[in-house]
């Protein structure tokens with residue numbers, strides 16, 4: 011007989027980051043029973059890393075700001091493939107949610123008049139980014155955790171979800187195992203909300219840490235029959251650390267450039283002059299990433315394969331005041347005093363703009379009873395995410411997903427559960443525990459190198475096709491991974507499941523990157539260098555029964571008149587001086 015525990019709630023939230031916590035709070039407010047589960051410690055979800063701030067068009071500093079301008083900045087900087095309704099909702103509702111979280115205790119910086127202070131972030135027309143020093147994500151996460159505790163919402167943060175439970179084309183819960191003991195639990199629920207973050211750990215250099223962002227949520231959704239949108243749109247941040255190897259990719263905030271940091275190649279040339287003469291180091295994230303990447307691959311790189319970022323021309327006191335975290339980061343990791351010597355940096359995979367295709371209002375997926383919010387959901391950012399919009403997204407759409415999952419649960423008259431399905435899924439997991447000649451850590455490293463080489467900052471048909479071939483071989487080899495578990499040690503199983511999600515989501519990204527024959531925002535092709543209006547599509551990925559991925563495309567709807575009018579009437583922004591980037 012197959013052994014498992016059973017747990018029942020109205021709504022199950024998967025993921026303890028900002029989106030998951032905010033979703034659960036909304037469900038509780040709707041009067042329902044809700045549970046949050048996650049595979050990482052609740053105080054250490056990826057959200058904790060967010061630094062610079064969260065956007066809301068209060069107009070506290072620049073009174074001209076408005077939701078319309080926030081909408082326009084997001085839509086235009088997303089190169090016109092972002093979901094227009096998602097953007098409108100985020101721009102209109104973020105002030106409400108930022109006010110709320112501040113009231114709950116996030117303690118954002120205030121102006122003398124008591125209103126929230128707002129700073130510049132890259133490509134925003136006005137100062138609209140609210141912040142708590144350079145630890146805004148931590149402040150938001152702690153506040154949400156406090157609220158969740160007050161509302162007595164249970165969190166189980168040692169649960170690794172392996173599958174969603176489906177019957178009759180409806181989602182009735184999820185299957186997970188305890189990350190310490192391996193005990194399996196069937197979480198039965200009327201509705202499930204996926205808030206599992208992105209997939210940028212798939213790249214060799216990544217601003218995500220180990221054991222996060224392998225794309226689990228995308229994999230779960232694909233297996234459940236949902237589609238992913240815009241998976242080719244992966245944001246590379248221009249400046250990640252290069253050393254030591256195990257933290258390669260850790261972010262070096264754009265505040266360094268915002269505060270006067272200059273980029274040099276190994277020949278001592280301030281090369282940004284060749285890429286954006288006007289804005290130089292203050293150019294947009296995608297442009298600086300391409301510049302750094304080009305200098306590196308054309309051989310003008312530092313001894314460790316990066317470029318130099320230098321702020322040593324500034325006084326030490328200034329550096330310690332403005333970028334204390336970065337000063338400490340380099341001292342601790344490399345024994346490097348950045349007030350004396352330049353840093354070596356290179357682009358790093360930072361944010362997944364693509365994700366599960368969801369409706370705008372409800373953030374419902376195509377599977378009844380399944381909702382998704384936060385970085386795991388696609389559509390808001392199009393081809394380029396503006397700094398500060400992601401934290402706005404997790405609050406606004408976390409709450410919406412919570413609300414609509416609750417409405418769904420309340421309206422559900424009958425829920426069919428399938429013991430047969432549960433048994434089958436558990437057997438599938440158990441079958442992974444076997445001896446084999448492959449090792450998942452080795453394969454994960456190969457995958458990370460492959461994605462860096464074949465699907466990095468700039469790619470081409472040739473490189474992507476080679477990448478797809480290699481992925482197929484990795485997929486085969488992953489069938490022969492050695493998995494041994496003991497009482498209180500299931501790490502082999504965790505590593506294999508991380509690998510499986512990484513492989514499938516990397517393949518999705520390669521396929522979408524191959525299909526999009528143009529360069530747009532974060533998607534740069536050396537064989538199709540120009541933006542092409544004829545590529546005004548969203549590429550969709552879905553999974554067939556035999557585990558293979560298929561790609562299709564959906565034309566972007568023409569803009570309605572109300573949006574066209576906004577575009578015509580917009581102010582063109584030219585002065586970018588003193589605009590601190592994220």
Ligand SMILES: Cc1cc2nc3c(=O)[nH]c(=O)nc-3n(C[C@H](O)[C@H](O)[C@H](O)COP(=O)(O)OP(=O)(O)OC[C@H]3O[C@@H](n4cnc5c(N)ncnc54)[C@H](O)[C@@H]3O)c2cc1C
Pocket residue numbers: 024025026027028029030047048049050051055056057058059060061062063064146147169170171172205206207208217218223226227261360361383384385386397398399400401402404592
């Ligand atoms: C260095 C850095 C700085 C940033 N700064 C900013 C900023 O200033 N402003 C901004 O707007 N954005 C910023 N971002 C982006 C932002 O932090 C994230 O996009 C956002 O926090 C994502 O939140 P989330 O709730 O969607 O997911 P996450 O916080 O990633 O949470 C995902 C949750 O899902 C769980 N999970 C995943 N898979 C499974 C599974 N199989 N089973 C169970 N649980 C699972 C995880 O354990 C975790 O609890 C930054 C990102 C980085 C890396």
